[in-house]
Amino acid sequence: MVVISKEVGVVAVVWGGVLSFGLVTLPVQALTAIESHTMRFHQLQRGTGDRVRNNRVNERTGEEVPLSEIVKGYDTGVDYVVVEPDELDDIAPGRSKSLTITGFADLDQVNPIYFDSTYYLAPRGEEYARVYMLLREAMALSGKAGIATVVMHNKEYLVAVKAKDDVLVMHTLHWADEVRDPYRQIPTLPLPQAPLTPSELEGAVHLVEAMSHDWNPEQYRDDYADRVRELVEAKHSGGTVQAKTEAPPTPTSPELADLTAALQASVRRAEERATDDRKPAAAARADDEVAAKRRSGRTAELEQMTKAELYAHATAAGIPGRSTMSRDELMKALSTPRRHRRRAS
Structure with missing residues (x-):
């Protein structure tokens, strides 16, 4: 049987630069916070097992073009405006390495439709831990998120930086003009009053x-991904997977x-x-x-004993290290449930 690994891969640094708020600066790295568990398939020609690849081909000559000869072109409708990769870097050399917080906002006021991707921010070295902790704690206490812009992969992003547990998290946000108007997308809005x-x-x-219930993401599972994994493993071992017979719900x-x-x-x-x-x-x-009631009663009983009596009970219970324990330590060891006691070496 083929084993489909679900181990977490190497986390890649997607951006590195300087986070600043006011006159305080902090060198940071952005690392991906999300790992997709979608299974990746290659394209094959049926019946051959041969890979089908998408190559960079000149549509006029049909010849493959090396990556070094590829430039970007903007279609004006009449011709192309050619832009070299270096020219894109030149117009924002500083901003591509800068993450400047221009203000703080309450994320509860941000419509979830604006959220895109999530990244962890890590300090670029232990010497910056104090500044990192300062910003993280200040955001956690205020309940605010820092709003900033950053250039990554030749694109400028609006981002929100907030404290989450022990780390700083950066959310990329859609720009206002990227969010489509629902009244234009759904011509029937507003719906007739019923x-x-x-x-x-x-x-x-x-x-x-x-x-209604408390939100717990652990209770949800990607069943379809599991079925795909079962299908691949079964086909690899010559078996089959029984198809689900669950019918889609009918409209009310x-x-x-x-x-x-x-x-x-x-x-x-x-x-x-x-x-x-x-x-x-x-x-x-x-x-x-x-x-808990049993432990409470047991504790009251132990409090009435002398150290010698406690030691005798500890000996009978086989508690390790009892010879060096104080009276309070003996009481604690005797009141601890047996399954939680440390085993003697």
Whole structure:
């Protein structure tokens, strides 16, 4: 069976320069924060196993062109304006290495549609740790993000720099004129006003509340990527993968009776699932409470013993290092559940 590795690869530095806010400067590196787990396929000619490659070919002569002879050209509609790669670097030599924060803003005010890619910012050396920590802590305490611009890969980006746990994170943002107007994209907007009954609205809100939970990205998984991986492994070993028979959902009828019934059934199903999900958690909490009560009672019992009595119990329990422990340390070791004790070497 072929093993499809999911190990994290080498993190590449995508940009390096100087982050500045006010008169304070900090040399940093930007590293990719996201790793796609999409499986990559090569193009092959069916039945041959031969790779099909996309080459740089002169469309007039049909000949392949070496990378060193390729320049950029802007189509004016009549001819091309040719621009050399070095000329693009020359027009922003300083800005390509500068990340200057021009102000701070509350990211809660930023529409999520403006967010694009995410990068980690790391100090370029341990000697800059103090400045890095200062900026990170100041942003964390203020709850603000620094707004700046930076040139990467011959393109200028609007970015937001914020504190997240132990690191500084940089989000690239779309420019305002890059975000399309929904009223132009959806000609039917605004939708014609349809009368909503109080029972419909109440049912929909009840469904939202019944399906609400704390955000935990770990509980979601890319099932399709897993199926693709299973397919590749099965085909490599000569096996097959059973196709899913799950049918796509059918549109809900807009009729009032059907819509109300669908909402009510959805609420019942959501509440049943929530009840089932709470059972293991409730059982775990009950076990923890019982264990806590037992430990509390055990601690009270141990407090009444002398050090010699505690040592005798520690000997019977096989607690390592007991001969060098103080009375308090013996009590702590005896009150610790057996599965958490350090094993004797």
